[in-house]
Amino acid sequence: MVYVDYSATAPMSEYAIETYKDIAKRFYGNPSSPHNEGTNAKQILENARRMIAHCAGVVPEGIYFTGSGTEGNLIAILSIARANAQKGKHIITSAAEHTSVHAAMNTLEQEGFQITRLPFNQNGQVSIQAIREAICDETILISIQHINPEIGSIQPIEQIIKLAKKYQIRCHVDCVQSFAKFPLESFASKVDAMVFSAHKVGGPKGCGAVYIHPKCKASLLFPGLTHEGGLRGGTVDVPGIAAFAVAAIETKEQTNLSHLSTLRNKLKELLADSPYQFVEAPNEVQYPAICGMQIKGLEGQYIMLHLNERGIYISTGSACDANSSVGTKAIIAMGYHIDEARQFFRISFSSQTTSEDIKKVAEGLIEIVNCTKSMEL
Incomplete structure (x- = not known):
């Protein structure tokens, strides 16, 4: 088996699994309970919070x-x-955001908000000039994903935040694909909200986190809830959160961008004489572990x-978006025709992926071309 779908989910790490088992057995108290067992669980929870932070x-x-990156995006945006x-009811986002961001925007539109959905340029990025031109007196929020999960383009978040600050606009960044795998330090302390997901970094599914700057004004979606500062109800999953925290630290320590670039270059080298094309951004704004690709005449499916x-x-x-007719929003946002979008597929890997894995992927892709040629003959 060769697993190269890390943008969808990463296998849970052994360390995270063992952590989950240990915490579930030893610290089973409700962290909101005032007795010692609850206090012990609370300490685990707060330690995990510090680790994620x-x-x-x-x-x-x-x-x-x-409970997920999806829930985090919904909470932050709404x-x-x-x-x-x-102050106003205008929000700027891109046409290629995660489904959860679009869901939040659709909800706000029903409440009278005006949403501007900007396209991508040929680099797979949102144009700073387009954002600048979209800003008006009513603009209160800009929501842009850090790394696109389909083609791996890195958005100019620092410039976006600088522009947002100039006009006193809040800025939300979906960091599900970048958290613990790509540096956030350049903008983390300046952003108003960020979202992370456990299963993208080797943690358990059904767990995530949202960061909202303590000075950022945010309304409670359901007033009266008591867990997690009133932003989210329900008993907190302490074992899952602890596993999330150790997986994030482990992933951050193990991620090797140089290795990822080497794997990407190897795949491109092995496919150099094939009709496959990479849908990508320039190297300086391309996350190397996500390879958006297509081949003319064959559907990605x-x-x-x-x-x-x-x-x-x-x-x-x-x-x-697996159940949609296209399966990808990124290249549609870049101006590709819907038929071209159907030809799109994605290969995504991690620091655990080997050169041999990439070789097998390339061999499989080349075999498809050869089989297709044989059928045409």
Whole structure:
């Protein structure tokens, strides 16, 4: 088996699994309970909060644990937008954001907010000039994803935050694909909200976190809840959160961007004489572990199914969009035709991926081309 679908999810690390088991057995109390067992669980929870904050480069007071990155995006966007609605009801985002961001925007539109959804340029980025031109007196929030999960383009978050600060606009960044895998230090302390997901970094599914700057005004979505500062209800999953924290630290320590770049270059080298094309950004704004690709005349679904038969696991875009007719928003946002979008597929790997894995992927892709040629003859 060759697993190269890390943008969809990463296998849970052994350290995270052992941590989950240990905490579940030894610290089973409800962290909201006032007795010793609850206090012990509370200490584990707060230690994990500090670990996640340290990994992100922010203060622990701004970290709130959620059930997923999706929930984190919904909480951050809705709570910040509603809290600042008296100033205005205009929000800027991109056309290629995660499904959860679009869901939050759709909800706000029903409440009278105006949403500007900007396209990507040929680099797979949102243009700073386009954002500048979209800003108006009513603009209260800019929401842009750090690393696109489909083509791996890195957005100019520092410039976006600088622009937002100039006009006193709140800024939310979806960091699900970058947290613990790519440096956030350049903007983490300046942003108003960020979102992370455990299963992208080797932690358990059903666990995530949202960071909201302590000075950022945010409304409670459901007033009266008591857990996680009132932002999210429900008994906190202490074992899952502890596993999330150790997985994040482990991933940050093990991630080797140079190794990832080497793997990417090897794949491109092995496919140099093939008709496959990479849908990518320039090297300086490209996360190397995500390879958006396409081949003229073949649908990404066909590529995925053929490789699946060989025990090679890729995707045709974001797993959260797997049931859509296209499967990807990024290249549509870049101006590609819908038929070209259907030809899209994605290979994504991690620091645990080997050169041999990449070689097998390339061999599988080349076999598809050869089989197709044989069928045409």
